[in-house]
Amino acid sequence: MPGKWLQKILTTVYTLLLYGFIFLPVVVLVLFSFQDSRLPIMPFKGATLRWYEAVLADSRLIDSLINSFIVAMSSSVVAVVLGFLAAYALARFHLPAKGLQRALLTAPLTVSYLIIALGLLIMFNALGVAPSLWTVGIGHVVINTPLCFAIIYSQMGDHQVNIERAANDLGANEWQTLLLVTVPMMLPSILASFFLAVTFSWDEFIISFLLSRFEVTLPVEIWSMLRSGLNPKTNAAGSLVFMISIVLLLVAELLVFRRIKQK
Amino acid sequence: MRQSANPESLVVTITRQGSGFKRWRLVLPALLWTVAFFVIPFLFMAVMSLWHRIGGEIVATWNLDNYVEFLTKPHLVKSLLNSIEISFCVTVISIVLAYPLAWIIAERVPARWQRTALILAILPFWTSYVVRSYAWLLVLSKQGIVNTFLLDVGIIAEPLAIASTRYATIIGFVHFFVMLLTLTIYANLKQLSPNYARAATDLGAGPLRTFWHVILPLTLPGIMVGAFLTFVLCIGDYITPKILGGSNELVLPQVIMLQIGRRADFPNAAAMSIILMAVVIIAYLLCARWLKMERT
Numbered sequence: 001m002p003g004k005w006l007q008k009i010l011t012t013v014y015t016l017l018l019y020g021f022i023f024l025p026v027v028v029l030v031l032f033s034f035q036d037s038r039l040p041i042m043p044f045k046g047a048t049l050r051w052y053e054a055v056l057a058d059s060r061l062i063d064s065l066i067n068s069f070i071v072a073m074s075s076s077v078v079a080v081v082l083g084f085l086a087a088y089a090l091a092r093f094h095l096p097a098k099g100l101q102r103a104l105l106t107a108p109l110t111v112s113y114l115i116i117a118l119g120l121l122i123m124f125n126a127l128g129v130a131p132s133l134w135t136v137g138i139g140h141v142v143i144n145t146p147l148c149f150a151i152i153y154s155q156m157g158d159h160q161v162n163i164e165r166a167a168n169d170l171g172a173n174e175w176q177t178l179l180l181v182t183v184p185m186m187l188p189s190i191l192a193s194f195f196l197a198v199t200f201s202w203d204e205f206i207i208s209f210l211l212s213r214f215e216v217t218l219p220v221e222i223w224s225m226l227r228s229g230l231n232p233k234t235n236a237a238g239s240l241v242f243m244i245s246i247v248l249l250l251v252a253e254l255l256v257f258r259r260i261k262q263k
Numbered sequence: 264m265r266q267s268a269n270p271e272s273l274v275v276t277i278t279r280q281g282s283g284f285k286r287w288r289l290v291l292p293a294l295l296w297t298v299a300f301f302v303i304p305f306l307f308m309a310v311m312s313l314w315h316r317i318g319g320e321i322v323a324t325w326n327l328d329n330y331v332e333f334l335t336k337p338h339l340v341k342s343l344l345n346s347i348e349i350s351f352c353v354t355v356i357s358i359v360l361a362y363p364l365a366w367i368i369a370e371r372v373p374a375r376w377q378r379t380a381l382i383l384a385i386l387p388f389w390t391s392y393v394v395r396s397y398a399w400l401l402v403l404s405k406q407g408i409v410n411t412f413l414l415d416v417g418i419i420a421e422p423l424a425i426a427s428t429r430y431a432t433i434i435g436f437v438h439f440f441v442m443l444l445t446l447t448i449y450a451n452l453k454q455l456s457p458n459y460a461r462a463a464t465d466l467g468a469g470p471l472r473t474f475w476h477v478i479l480p481l482t483l484p485g486i487m488v489g490a491f492l493t494f495v496l497c498i499g500d501y502i503t504p505k506i507l508g509g510s511n512e513l514v515l516p517q518v519i520m521l522q523i524g525r526r527a528d529f530p531n532a533a534a535m536s537i538i539l540m541a542v543v544i545i546a547y548l549l550c551a552r553w554l555k556m557e558r559t
Contacts, residue, residue, distance in 0.1 A: 011367050011371055014363055014364070015364065015367055018360065018364050018384075018441070019383065019384065021438065022384060022386075022387055022438065022442060023386075025387065025390075025395060025399050025401070025438065026398060029390070032401060040401055041401070041404075041406040041407065041411070081292075085289040085290070085293065086292075088289060089286050089287075089289035089290045093286040095286060095287065095290065101294065104294065104298075104302075108297065110495060110543065110547060111301075111499075111540060111543070112495065112496075112498070112499020112500075112536075112539065112540070112543070113499060114501055114519065114536065114539075115305075115308070115539065116301065116304070118308060118519070118532060118533065119301070119304030119305045119307060119536075120300065121523075121529075122308050122529055122533065123303060123304040123308075125529075138300055139300070141300070142297070142301050146297075149293065199389075202391075203391055204392075205393055205501075205502055206501055206502070219391055222391065222394060222397075223502075226393070226397055226506065230400065230401060234394075234397060235401075237394075238394030238398065241390065241391045241394060242391070245389035245390070245391075246386070246389060253382075
């Protein structure tokens with residue numbers, strides 16, 4: 001059947017082209033991080049690790065990496081806790097103005113980070129709060145709480161209610177039920193939303209840029225490296241960040257998403 | 264619980280129903296956070312947009328001059344139009360590119376390889392967002408891979424000026440959103456019961472008709488959610504147009520950042536941000552009927 005073959009060829013070509021498009025910048029980025037010359041452009045002059053050495057010797061860059069890690073972890077924990085409690089209460093109880101509360105909680109999702117950042121900047125300025133990693137963290141909780149809330153809320157099915165009732169009937173109080181029954185049941189979506197929040201915070205630029213001053217996060221530090229134009233050191237820094245993210249992704253895949261799949 | 268005659272469970276029932284305050288307490292932290300760090304800052308910004316920066320001072324003038332000024336200055340209106348045009352193009356191109364890929368992964372790739380195919384398709388998503396734009400600069404600049412290749416092969420005599428134009432911005436954006444949309448459209452296609460396609464085939468529809476009249480309409484709500492997300496994320500983004508588009512043709516977020524950075528003109532920046540938000544709200548209203556948040 002020539003039609004079947006034609007379809008097969010077309011789909012294969014299309015898939016290869018799109019994967020090529022998707023991978024092109026990453027391949028170029030990583031390849032030229034090994035470039036043995038001052039410019040990350042063709043021709044490729046041979047492999048060296050000196051740009052990686054330069055990155056690891058750059059204390060500002062390493063500091064910003066640590067800052068990013070701290071901000072991502074702590075803001076994500078806060079966002080998950082806030083999102084989970086709100087999702088639990090709104091999914092389980094009859095509260096007044098439910099729709100309004102839900103709308104308010106998810107509203108930040110529809111507003112550009114730039115606008116959230118600018119609002120916080122103006123408010124902190126007016127209140128005399130100096131920009132720091134704290135203000136960055138506050139901003140990251142604002143963008144991640146709605147995300148965690150929406151993910152966990154969408155997974156709060158009615159079938160779990162009976163298990164919670166059973167726990168209640170067996171004498172567990174509300175907090176015990178919440179911590180010992182609901183949290184373990186919801187663990188896959190709690191962890192999924194945590195990892196997503198970490199990713200978003202780790203990668204976020206504009207809030208970190210506007211709300212920090214002396215201590216900056218990694219994307220802001222890389223941004224200031226870009227001023228020197230095309231530079232293999234920037235390639236090396238970018239490639240390192242990519243590899244860290246891939247390792248985190250693998251950990252998440254093995255620890256969390258396998259388990260979700262099994263359920 | 265109603266069937267249970269155990270007096271203890273009755274007590275439980277009563278406390279469960281009687282603890283109205285406790286229930287409120289659980290939503291309260293998230294609500295307070297949202298109000299304190301989202302709603303109130305937004306009000307600060309709205310008020311600021313009515314003030315003015317005169318000399319070095321911000322004066323509470325309480326008028327709409329910033330908005331009037333924006334709408335009467337052609338280069339500012341142009342930046343807004345650039346933003347809308349670029350975001351719209353990116354949304355359409357990304358969907359058109361991502362849909363077939365998602366379909367191929369969902370329908371043509373063997374089931375056990377689908378997960379791997381998807382993870383591969385979104386792998387570059389995990390490069391840092393600033394780095395991704397920089398990486399495209401490596402590809403698209405005058406001495407970049409694309410130009411070097413085309414010059415060597417002899418297709419072009421002069422390097423193409425792609426970097427620092429809106430085309431570079433669009434390519435950078437499309438790259439990101441193809442990954443995102445492939446994922447969401449794939450999820451949509453997998454949720455469809457195969458019975459729809461079977462029924463259509465049984466009723467005599469060919470593959471194209473089945474797709475056009477059955478599969479596509481059924482995945483439309485998901486596509487609209489993805490399209491809206493793409494548009495919103497695109498129109499509010501500063502980094503991609505700044506790195507790839509350069510400063511020949513500004514988009515609105517770049518103009519806003521210029522107000523903040525160079526001149527510390529918060530009133531003007533605030534007014535522009537509110538205009539940007541108004542555009543997003545209009546986009547939301549245009550596709551509101553598909554965007555209902557459903558709990559499964």
